[in-house]
Amino acid sequence: MEDKIILEMRNITKEFPGVKALDNVSFRVKEGEIHCLVGENGAGKSTLMKVLSGVWPYGSYDGEIFFAGELQQFNGIRDSERAGIGIIYQELALVPEMTVYENIFLGNEIARGIQVDWNETIKRATAMLKKVKLNVNAAAKVKELGVGKQQLVEIAKALSKDVRLLILDEPTAALNEGDVDNLFTLLRDLKAQGVTCIMISHKLKEVMEMADTVTVLRDGKTICTLDAHNGEVSEQIIIKHMVGREIENIYPRRAHQRSDEVVLEVNNWTAYDPAVERTILKDNRFRVRKGEIVGFSGLMGSGRTELALSIFGNPAGYHVQGDLVINGREQRFNHPQEAIDAGLAYVSEDRKRNGLILIQDVKQNVTLANLRELAHRGVVDANAEIKVANEYKSSLNIKTPTIEQKVSNLSGGNQQKVSLAKWLFVKPNVLILDEPTRGIDVGAKFEIYTLMNKLVEQGMSIVMISSELPEILGMSDRVYVVSAGEITGELPVEEATQEKIMHLATMN
């Protein structure tokens, strides 16, 4: 392999308000190699690629980018495309209702004057499809293709712009095995043709299979760059570099009074999502006992949220099979209300989208899920409502001038507390917390952890879904690891380590 450097990013620093997403990152890619970029969620991989592709324009970051031997100052994605960099995001950017050829040349139309030359477009699109070995009619609509084929269309689209460097952000996240094999064969072909490729991936097996070079990012810093061909790379080594941080001591450790009473039991739980035409959960089983915190670890998109929602009244309308037993009684919920009535509560991962009604005030949000308790013959007792909201304001230390403040005006941590208050007010037996501390500051995190400990002491059971390994290890009594819709392992917290969890999470 020749050692010509096609891309060098030097000392890149990118700050968002309050967070240093990239801290002096350096990154070198050799021409014609497949370079894998790995790291935990939030390590800065996507941010780095956004800086490279011009999504974050020149001037919004510190540092220098050299591509093809020249200093580059991209002001937008068009600039980087012109220089020969193509990026394919995890969520595909195709228009489903348009044909394959329209999509390939979308934004890059072949025109004579103001008129699109469709014949030439179709001819070239067909050639591109041949190049990516995709055997579909260029006139087919994208929505008629499976996800794997759509991804190849994306690559054809990128190649139509004469890219020299192709960036793939978790290309295999939504693919089945056959599609993955196809994709990898194509990537090797492209490599043989001299196209350089950066692949972001969470699946270490794939990294081991594909990578010439591996760069590990952690907490916005480059940890190391490893050469895959001289035997210094193994899954264990990568994992060690990915997680190698000390657990900060922000987890108020306590002895939980764990009883043997099982409050929630799920068996043979399988779900098919008609919207994406895929089985998203496969044959899962787990138990939750009274008074324990059960951690659900796994990577983003591994199906943890879907698992929780399919149990909590299945609002997305998955086709669910399996048994759900709550307090010894077989249950099947058709609406979240029924799950709430049975003693479940679900604090959603995305509080702004699914958790809160931002245009309403603190009081209205706190009482929404349990207005019936405050109502007499359908009329809400306004005074009782104020009392309840004020109680939660002080017990959860929600920092707001009054409970009549709009929730959109609160900070992330306080919004999360409002969301928690709403679900505590339904007085659940099992509280499902989906990423309970995402995007909130350390102080608020600590308060939420303390509250969780208090709640389990009172006999509540908590299911905590989290992508943060330290949080899982610091708070859980028991850990389930989910990978690609399947629970791949169960570990008592005493035996769990970041390495073991990472291994289970990257299994499928």
Next chain:
Amino acid sequence: MTFVKDLQRVLRQNIRDYGMFIALFVIWIVFARLTDGLFISSRNISNLLNQSGYIAVLGIGMTLIIVIRHIDLSVGFLAGFLGAVAAIAMAFWNWPVYVVIPVVLLIGALLGLVPGFLVARLGIPAFVATLAGFLIYRGAILVVTEQTGTIIIANRAFNAIGNGFIPDFPVAFLPGLHKLTLLVGIVGVVFYVISELNGRRTKQAYEFDVLPMNIFILKLLFAALLIGGMTWVLAGYNGLSWTVVVMLVVVGIYNFMTTKTVLGRHIYAVGGNPEAAQLSGVNVKRITFFVFSQMGMLAALSGMLFASRLQSATTTAGTLFELDAIAAAFVGGVSAAGGVGRVTGALIGALVMASLTSGMNLMGIGISYQYIVRGAVLAAAVIFDVATRNR
């Protein structure tokens, strides 16, 4: 000068709530000046209120539809159609009026379930589903009036709803003034002041921010003047009309429902964030059914008010009602983004639009310019809404 500063602050903070009242007030003053007081004569105000009744009723229902992020284009011709049904029931089947009214309201509520089903269960966009209804009811009116043309309604009790006034005490005291109307006005003012004072006391007990005392008194005075002035003006003509009574009852019930009940809170939660509402146990589909159903019922009421006012059911009844209702709702401050909007706003919105028509008619402005002015006011109201949204 803390008073002026307080006033400015309060107005700025509550501009969305007070804006429509202020706009209506300004419009009335301008027209009063331009028409040498003719506009605020008892007779004109009384007519104006009666004319805005059937739109105000539709606008109230439409407000809830828009709050849950939908639209209903079918209600105009649905109103026309149900007005014709009521006329036929009375004129040809000789049903008594006290049967006709509840039955037609019930039919309206049931027909409202149809777009509710299409939208909530089948996921069809409300615009399309109700556009289909628009065409269907347009045809239905023609079908039922095909043989007869305009159906004359002879029932005096029914016609009184659109044309009659509440009775008066048969005493010689205060000649030329409608005593019962004055009494209603006085009771209204007293009731308003007492409830405001109670609300203020409760808020103070919870140590919430309340308006500064002088501003609070100013607000009470303003509202009392508005209610008192209106009743005084109306009392100088024939007093309160039944249409106004119907309007006030509908606004009263709806205001209670939207602000005080679980149902109302669920409606606004669905409008504010349907996903969050669903996950919080609100049955979004059921709420959608309900909101479309109440819209159908109010369309029935609107249709009967209109038929009663004309004392007949015509082949063109209901034309453009839905757009007037949508305009009234938007002028009244409902937000197209959902979750925001008051039913009292729709009433004010309907009055604003009716006032523009009435005032310009008195000034002899042609219908062409009237449309332009009303369009401009609608646009201004929505611009105002967007501009003040994030205060």
